[in-house]
Amino acid sequence: MSFPPSPVGRAMAHLFDYVPLAILALAWEAIVRGGLVSPSVLPPFSEVVAEFFRLAGNGVIFVHAAISLRRIVIGLALAVAFGVTAGLLMSAIRPVRLVLQPLLGLLYPLPKSALVPLLMLLLGLGDSPKILLIFIGCLLPVVTNTFNGARGVDEKLMWSAANLGASRLGLFVIRFNAALPDILTGARTGVAFAFILLINAELIFGQDGLGYLIASTGGLGAYPTMFAAVILVVMLGFAADRLFGFIENRMLAWRAP
Amino acid sequence: MTAGERSIRTGLFPASAGGPWLIRRFAASEGAAQLLAIAVLLGIWWAFSRWGGINPFLLPSPEVVGQRLLRQFNSGELAANISATMYAAIAGFAIAVIIGVPLGLAMARNRIAGWFFAPIVSVGFPAPKLAFLPIFLLWFDVGASSKIVMVAFAAVFIVASATAAGAAYVPRPLLWSAQSLGASRTAMLWQVIVPSALPQILNGLQIALPVCLITTIAAEMYVGGAGIGGAMLAASRFANTPDVFAGLIISGATGLVLVRLIGWIRVKLLHWHAEARVK
Amino acid sequence: MTAQTIRETSQASRVGPATVGISVNGLTHRFGAGRQATLALQNVQLDIAPGEFHCLLGPSGCGKSTLLYLIGGFIPVQEGTIRTARGAVTRPGVDRGIVFQNFALFPWKTVRQNVLYGMENLGVAKAEREARAADLLAMVKLEKFANHYPSQLSGGMQQRAAIARTLAIEPDILLMDEPFGALDAQTRSVMQEELISIWQRTGKIIVFVTHDVQEAVLLGDRISVMSARPGRIETIVSCDFNREKGSPVRRAGEFAEQVQHLSALMHQQALT
Numbered sequence: 001m002s003f004p005p006s007p008v009g010r011a012m013a014h015l016f017d018y019v020p021l022a023i024l025a026l027a028w029e030a031i032v033r034g035g036l037v038s039p040s041v042l043p044p045f046s047e048v049v050a051e052f053f054r055l056a057g058n059g060v061i062f063v064h065a066a067i068s069l070r071r072i073v074i075g076l077a078l079a080v081a082f083g084v085t086a087g088l089l090m091s092a093i094r095p096v097r098l099v100l101q102p103l104l105g106l107l108y109p110l111p112k113s114a115l116v117p118l119l120m121l122l123l124g125l126g127d128s129p130k131i132l133l134i135f136i137g138c139l140l141p142v143v144t145n146t147f148n149g150a151r152g153v154d155e156k157l158m159w160s161a162a163n164l165g166a167s168r169l170g171l172f173v174i175r176f177n178a179a180l181p182d183i184l185t186g187a188r189t190g191v192a193f194a195f196i197l198l199i200n201a202e203l204i205f206g207q208d209g210l211g212y213l214i215a216s217t218g219g220l221g222a223y224p225t226m227f228a229a230v231i232l233v234v235m236l237g238f239a240a241d242r243l244f245g246f247i248e249n250r251m252l253a254w255r256a257p
Numbered sequence: 258m259t260a261g262e263r264s265i266r267t268g269l270f271p272a273s274a275g276g277p278w279l280i281r282r283f284a285a286s287e288g289a290a291q292l293l294a295i296a297v298l299l300g301i302w303w304a305f306s307r308w309g310g311i312n313p314f315l316l317p318s319p320e321v322v323g324q325r326l327l328r329q330f331n332s333g334e335l336a337a338n339i340s341a342t343m344y345a346a347i348a349g350f351a352i353a354v355i356i357g358v359p360l361g362l363a364m365a366r367n368r369i370a371g372w373f374f375a376p377i378v379s380v381g382f383p384a385p386k387l388a389f390l391p392i393f394l395l396w397f398d399v400g401a402s403s404k405i406v407m408v409a410f411a412a413v414f415i416v417a418s419a420t421a422a423g424a425a426y427v428p429r430p431l432l433w434s435a436q437s438l439g440a441s442r443t444a445m446l447w448q449v450i451v452p453s454a455l456p457q458i459l460n461g462l463q464i465a466l467p468v469c470l471i472t473t474i475a476a477e478m479y480v481g482g483a484g485i486g487g488a489m490l491a492a493s494r495f496a497n498t499p500d501v502f503a504g505l506i507i508s509g510a511t512g513l514v515l516v517r518l519i520g521w522i523r524v525k526l527l528h529w530h531a532e533a534r535v536k
Numbered sequence: 537m538t539a540q541t542i543r544e545t546s547q548a549s550r551v552g553p554a555t556v557g558i559s560v561n562g563l564t565h566r567f568g569a570g571r572q573a574t575l576a577l578q579n580v581q582l583d584i585a586p587g588e589f590h591c592l593l594g595p596s597g598c599g600k601s602t603l604l605y606l607i608g609g610f611i612p613v614q615e616g617t618i619r620t621a622r623g624a625v626t627r628p629g630v631d632r633g634i635v636f637q638n639f640a641l642f643p644w645k646t647v648r649q650n651v652l653y654g655m656e657n658l659g660v661a662k663a664e665r666e667a668r669a670a671d672l673l674a675m676v677k678l679e680k681f682a683n684h685y686p687s688q689l690s691g692g693m694q695q696r697a698a699i700a701r702t703l704a705i706e707p708d709i710l711l712m713d714e715p716f717g718a719l720d721a722q723t724r725s726v727m728q729e730e731l732i733s734i735w736q737r738t739g740k741i742i743v744f745v746t747h748d749v750q751e752a753v754l755l756g757d758r759i760s761v762m763s764a765r766p767g768r769i770e771t772i773v774s775c776d777f778n779r780e781k782g783s784p785v786r787r788a789g790e791f792a793e794q795v796q797h798l799s800a801l802m803h804q805q806a807l808t
Contacts, residue, residue, distance in 0.1 A: 021376050102291060111470055159608075198385070218395065226392070230391075241382075
């Protein structure tokens, strides 16, 4: 289907891309109402939506969502701050690279979710183990991408900067700017990891947050609520990724279209 | 490749440095760097626990953890856990590949399939899939099947996405040459599109396999019972730090083995590709 | 312009484009170490006079770019010396501006910001650097694109921006590494003419690397013909037949002769 190139047309084209999700929702509703699947196993879509609005109404879902998001933001911010610094230092100073690179290589195959029981054991059931888990888990993609981005900067670009009188600091700034696309890619991966790790931790050992909400309502048999929470989690993860992509495109507006 | 580039690739020692050939080869391999890192880490761990400044509850000594590992090995517990986890992880991986690769190919080459599945994949991709575990438990009950479905669900997005990316950009000259040589549509698919997309597909598989392992272990932690994750959950419930550490080591080692395995498979499958020559 | 011997001056005080030459002595350069080392340059001897347009011509792998980068100070000298009137070359400097084949513009900066970059580093006053940037952009005919990003420009425009950026720091010497290699034939000949007119206007030394015989003969006062394995200067050829006043076009007959002569030389080397 083609839409007119006006802003309205573009918005419509954008929405049209998501029609398959609407189709999926309709199919969901149909197979339950139609009796193909029992509603005790799969509550109808309409019921889940209604439940979502009820929870939004009494604020429950926002409370849990806020708790989860707060943990993600803090953990991610720390991971980006440390990770970018570490990646840049590794690319510039050889001893730092020699020390950190094998350690990171070792961290890579370890499933970070495996740290959940240990962190819970050591730090309890509150915020800190979850934030620490997100920090550790998101560190790797950020450092790796930053490091590779900084190292992969075109040599001729650096030579040009030196030729044009750049100081050591100036050269560092040039390298940072040239590596920025990769740094942002690493951060974007980190966003996805953060959601995954947080939900894992809250599901397994949570006392609050969206993961806990899913687990507890599942355990209690309040399935419409459970489904509503799951959908919210998926939507939040998606929205966060989109938002990040939007910011990325603004920051990198100079790129070739 | 200049000497500088070589030293960057090897990471630890410049391959062009002097010294006996054998030492240079050993030093130049990534595996060596990892072994060295492990050794250093073990050394630091041992030193810390010897120092006694850290509560042995928080950080058990390497000896104690080693003993636990040995005990698990001897009792057969280790083998049972690893095989339970690996079974679910690899079964889920296989299902994800069987569904994901054709799905990705369809998405790339068929406009309707592409339109229909695109938002599903793009919404699903960044979503934390473990959130669906309670749903799968509801549908399939506690046991291996719900785990396998969970793992397959988590991995299929990655596989389909990578396959679609690889199959979408087959170079036109390649396609046109095949067409002019009279290739049928099926032949085109299997002899041109799939091989051309293979590096990207394998990228997806290489990312998906560790994800399958992580998801399995995480699912086991939620449900309990068999497997590495289940053992770690039980250990943490009893405040049994050494066994939790043991589980961590096992997880890491299993992850390493899988990563190496799929890396090796990639090298074998892509021996004809240009990337095999860059070494 | 004919070749002159350079009289080295140790006083840098009265240095300017009219007096700065380049003197390369006994330059040898190896890549790698031990048994795997390749000899990129062997005992290169070269004197370039002030204001000369000097081409380094040779097939790929002959070390011409390496020689250029050594003069630029981007690669450290292993054996031999490189001197300009400002002293020995040990590191990059604003007296030796470089232009690369892939333009190497900072992609996150606009054309104007790229041109201003060097002057900002040198501490030139704001008013002056804005004025100089405007002049340079006008000279390379990019004034309408000053606020565009490099990704929005064609290859020829990007190269012009790169040249303006380098000229902004007012180098004594212009080093050019196959600058028109990435451009199509039409754009290339336009750029060649523009380069000649810039050269005639500014009187700087230009060291120009190329593998294209026609380009070398068109542009260069003198051409160092280089050969590979190991890299060295085989012959230095003078193209001192007159340029027609105001135009870069040479007299047709001598041009063709020279091109033929050099092509034969290069062809011979390619076969060895």
